[in-house]
Amino acid sequence: MSTVYALLFIVATIVLVLGLARKIVQYAKTPAPLKIPTTPAPVTQAGVVLRMFREVVFFESLFKSTKWTWIFSWMFHMGLFVVLARHVRYFVDPVPLPIALIQPFGIYAGFAMVAGLGGLFLRRIFVDRVRYISAPSDYLMLLLLIFIGFSGLMMKFLVHTDVVMVKQFFGGLFTLSGGELPMDFALIMHLTLVVVLMIILPFSKLLHIPGIFFSPSRNQVDNPREKRHLAPWAKKLEES
Amino acid sequence: MAKAKFETPELSEFVDVPNIEEGAMSHSTCFVAKPEHQEPLNFPGERVEDWHDKAIEKMGDLLSRYRSFRVYLDSCVKCGSCTDKCHYFLGTNDPKNMPVGRQDLLRKVYRRYFTFAGKYFPKLVGAADLTEEVLDDWYSYFHQCSQCRRCSVFCPYGIDTAEISMAAREILASVGIGQKYCNEIIAKVYKIGNNLGLPGPALANTLEGLEEDVYDEDGVAVKYPLDVKGADILLVTPSADFFAEPHVDGLIGYGKVFHEAGVSWTLSTTASEAANFGMFIGSYENMRRISLRIREAALELGVKRIVFGECGHAWRVAYSFLNTLAGPFDFLDPDYPVPQHICEFTWNEIQQGTLELDKSENDEMTLTFHDSCNVARATRMGDTPGGQFDIPRNVIKAVCNNYHDMEWDTIHERTFCCGGGGGLLTDDLMEIRVKGALPRMTALQNVMNEKGVTHMAAICAICKSQFTKVLPYYGMDMYQIVSVHQLVSNAIVLNRKTPPEEAPGYGEDDGD
Numbered sequence: 001m002s003t004v005y006a007l008l009f010i011v012a013t014i015v016l017v018l019g020l021a022r023k024i025v026q027y028a029k030t031p032a033p034l035k036i037p038t039t040p041a042p043v044t045q046a047g048v049v050l051r052m053f054r055e056v057v058f059f060e061s062l063f064k065s066t067k068w069t070w071i072f073s074w075m076f077h078m079g080l081f082v083v084l085a086r087h088v089r090y091f092v093d094p095v096p097l098p099i100a101l102i103q104p105f106g107i108y109a110g111f112a113m114v115a116g117l118g119g120l121f122l123r124r125i126f127v128d129r130v131r132y133i134s135a136p137s138d139y140l141m142l143l144l145l146i147f148i149g150f151s152g153l154m155m156k157f158l159v160h161t162d163v164v165m166v167k168q169f170f171g172g173l174f175t176l177s178g179g180e181l182p183m184d185f186a187l188i189m190h191l192t193l194v195v196v197l198m199i200i201l202p203f204s205k206l207l208h209i210p211g212i213f214f215s216p217s218r219n220q221v222d223n224p225r226e227k228r229h230l231a232p233w234a235k236k237l238e239e240s
Numbered sequence: 241m242a243k244a245k246f247e248t249p250e251l252s253e254f255v256d257v258p259n260i261e262e263g264a265m266s267h268s269t270c271f272v273a274k275p276e277h278q279e280p281l282n283f284p285g286e287r288v289e290d291w292h293d294k295a296i297e298k299m300g301d302l303l304s305r306y307r308s309f310r311v312y313l314d315s316c317v318k319c320g321s322c323t324d325k326c327h328y329f330l331g332t333n334d335p336k337n338m339p340v341g342r343q344d345l346l347r348k349v350y351r352r353y354f355t356f357a358g359k360y361f362p363k364l365v366g367a368a369d370l371t372e373e374v375l376d377d378w379y380s381y382f383h384q385c386s387q388c389r390r391c392s393v394f395c396p397y398g399i400d401t402a403e404i405s406m407a408a409r410e411i412l413a414s415v416g417i418g419q420k421y422c423n424e425i426i427a428k429v430y431k432i433g434n435n436l437g438l439p440g441p442a443l444a445n446t447l448e449g450l451e452e453d454v455y456d457e458d459g460v461a462v463k464y465p466l467d468v469k470g471a472d473i474l475l476v477t478p479s480a481d482f483f484a485e486p487h488v489d490g491l492i493g494y495g496k497v498f499h500e501a502g503v504s505w506t507l508s509t510t511a512s513e514a515a516n517f518g519m520f521i522g523s524y525e526n527m528r529r530i531s532l533r534i535r536e537a538a539l540e541l542g543v544k545r546i547v548f549g550e551c552g553h554a555w556r557v558a559y560s561f562l563n564t565l566a567g568p569f570d571f572l573d574p575d576y577p578v579p580q581h582i583c584e585f586t587w588n589e590i591q592q593g594t595l596e597l598d599k600s601e602n603d604e605m606t607l608t609f610h611d612s613c614n615v616a617r618a619t620r621m622g623d624t625p626g627g628q629f630d631i632p633r634n635v636i637k638a639v640c641n642n643y644h645d646m647e648w649d650t651i652h653e654r655t656f657c658c659g660g661g662g663g664l665l666t667d668d669l670m671e672i673r674v675k676g677a678l679p680r681m682t683a684l685q686n687v688m689n690e691k692g693v694t695h696m697a698a699i700c701a702i703c704k705s706q707f708t709k710v711l712p713y714y715g716m717d718m719y720q721i722v723s724v725h726q727l728v729s730n731a732i733v734l735n736r737k738t739p740p741e742e743a744p745g746y747g748e749d750d751g752d
Contacts, residue, residue, distance in 0.1 A: 023314070026310070027307060027310065027311055030303070030304060030305070030306070030307040030310050030311075031305065031306075031307060032306070032307040032308060033305065033306065033524060033564070034524075034560065034561055034564060035560045035561070035564065036308060036400065036403070036560070036618070038389060038392045038393055038398055038400065038617055038618075038653075039616070039617055039618060039619060039620055039625065039628065039653070040620065040625035040626040040628070040629075040653065041620075041625060042625065043620075043623075043624075043625060055396070055398075059396050061321070061393065061394055061395055061396050061398065062319070062321050062394070062396040064393065064394055065321040065322075065325070065394035065395075066320070066321055066324075066394075069319055069320060069321055073319065073396075120319075123320070124320075127320060128259055128260050129257075129260055129320055129323040129324065129335065129338060130318070130319075130320035130323065132260055132262075132335045132338075132341065133318045133320065133323070133335075133338070133340050133341060133344060134318055135318075135364065135365055135366030136363070136364050136365075136366075137357070137361075137364050137365045137366070138317075138318050140364075200357075203355065203356045203357050204357060204365075205314075205315070205316060205317045205318070207314040207315055208314075208315040208316070208317050208396075208397055211311045211314055211315030211397055212315065212396070212397045212398075214307060214311045215308075215311055215312070215315070215397050215398040215399070216307060216308045216311075216398075217308070217389075217392050217398035217399075217400050218397070218398035222620055222625065224559060224560045224561070224563055224564065225559065225563060225577045225578060225579075226577075227563075228563045228564060228567045228568050229563070229564050230564055231305075233305055234524065234528075234564070237525070237528065
């Protein structure tokens with residue numbers, strides 16, 4: 001059983017990395033022929049970095065839009081971020097100091113994450129506009145994340161999992177030396193769902209993760225008068 | 241089709257976010273382009289036999305050429321942030337007029353043909369085949385979008401429905417289903433030189449008439465020159481400025497500003513149109529071809545600078561795209577940005593003190609300013625971000641005593657479209673135009689009630705035409721919409737007097 005999970009994780013990692021890399025290369029290679037930043041936009045590259053930072057870390061545009069969606073999704077994403085950081089300790093030894101320091105916060109973050117996801121789920125059901133635009137996959141994606149968070153919290157508060165054993169398993173995975181996974185229901189559910197998430201990420205709307213960085217309305221400098229912008233295919237029009 | 245009866249929404253103090261009403265605007269459509277409108281633009285004259293395959297092929301082509309299109313189709317998480325931001329949704333309750341609802345009409349087809357999930361699990365991810373019904377929906381709803389970009393302000397990924405809408409229209413035109421209004425106009429630009437089909441002699445005649453009018457009124461011979469070689473400035477302005485009201489009052493204003501600034505300027509018959517409807521139909525090639533006329537005119541006349549008149553989407557094409565489409569402009573004076581907006585020009589002159597302005601001339605009006613969507617969210621004026629909001633207001637405040645802004649969430653980057661932009665300014669789309677104006681009309685009525693505003697100024701030919709038509713539907717007066725340079729024109733004191741021999745008609749009446 002542990003071998004099956006070892007293989008699953010290897011496959012999921014390969015799918016995730018190659019799948020994402022493929023999309024990133026595709027985005028990077030597709031030209032943006034026109035300057036279309038949503039203005040007012042920064043007039044320098046440094047300004048663009050700052051705008052992107054505010055967008056990625058604080059969800060600036062969403063904040064401007066609707067406070068409920070903002071608070072739920074920010075709780076979820078920041079919770080997930082801290083939780084992921086907290087998980088680093090299961091994969092590296094010795095545990096770096098910052099990771100050790102955030103351990104207690106990771107617990108709160110786990111709750112925040114699940115609460116945020118719950119809010120987003122309710123909103124999807126109860127706001128008629130959002131219900132209208134939701135496909136089954138939109139609900140399932142939230143449920144998947146909710147169950148990942150829930151099973152994770154279960155291991156902490158309900159049925160303790162042998163974390164040392166888990167760490168040995170993943171350590172073994174890196175060195176391909178093998179290791180045994182404790183066969184707890186919560187852990188198996190947690191890991192299975194994480195594998196599913198990793199595999200669907202490059203084929204789903206989770207492509208918003210690389211997508212934001214390639215969004216021309218957010219990543220372009222507002223300087224079209226000063227600097228001529230020309231896509232390769234547009235250049236060919238001039239030569240013909 | 242165009243005659244469909246509809247009810248004008250009632251104005252109240254707030255625009256409530258409505259409950260969705262599926263299919264509320266599915267009947268809306270506009271005339272399809274005829275072969276003579278399609279072919280000059282290099283589109284097939286009629287719907288092609290294999291439209292299905294051709295449309296998918298075109299979508300693939302656009303996906304490989306436009307990063308925006310590809311990234312935006314992939315990235316949407318259906319968070320709902322944009323759902324209550326579109327004026328057409330707020331005015332019609334139709335969920336396909338929510339930005340994401342509109343995008344999904346295209347996205348579901350993209351997923352079906354171009355993504356793994358959509359190919360193998362279409363139901364799960366909301367993917368759908370391209371059918372006749374989907375095609376009809378595209379034609380209807382992508383002509384209920386004014387490409388105003390308000391949704392892109394609020395999208396956490398900056399997804400811009402305008403980009404999707406442009407792509408959809410390009411796909412439609414490329415399988416032979418173009419929109420008559422836009423394509424007929426573009427064909428006219430190619431044939432005659434401007435949207436209104438005004439030939440050179442008529443233009444010269446109109447401008448002479450303006451010179452006489454100004455001379456009669458002010459006793460000063462302000463020139464409205466056409467095709468003057470060696471002039472410093474080429475003015476490119478929307479052709480509506482040549483005779484439509486209140487547009488022409490703006491043109492009169494530009495001329496007076498140039499006159500008082502003491503610069504030489506000219507209009508051009510080659511580039512007698514600032515508008516570029518190539519943008520509305522999403523066609524880079526057509527947009528480029530239209531833009532190249534301006535380069536040609538600038539070279540032909542040997543000017544040093546290019547200035548654009550009051551027009552929203554034209555300023556977007558000019559500010560954001562002109563350098564790309566028709567540049568480089570290294571043959572122009574490097575001391576000035578290329579191109580410049582007339583408001584930038586006027587504001588510079590005001591700051592330098594070259595203009596004497598009598599604000600009291602506008603005292604019978606209390607003004608507010610409508611930020612035109614393309615100017616607000618797709619361009620800039622001046623050196624600092626947000627100059628596109630400040631400079632026109634600065635100009636207005638320099639020529640008027642009474643000014644009040646509308647509510648904060650309806651101006652600047654959050655401005656609401658007039659309802660007629662993006663190629664919808666046609667009578668066959670009257671219903672969507674009227675309903676889409678609801679949020680702007682609400683904000684205008686509020687500022688009228690609370691601050692006693694009487695007039696609304698704008699710097700866009702489409703906004704001006706749209707409001708002229710739509711204001712009466714909401715019980716307001718069509719003359720409440722004014723040009724910014726009309727206000728300048730009222731206030732400017734003409735100090736550069738005319739030598740008698742330069743007066744219009746001098747020497748013609750020698751018989752007396």
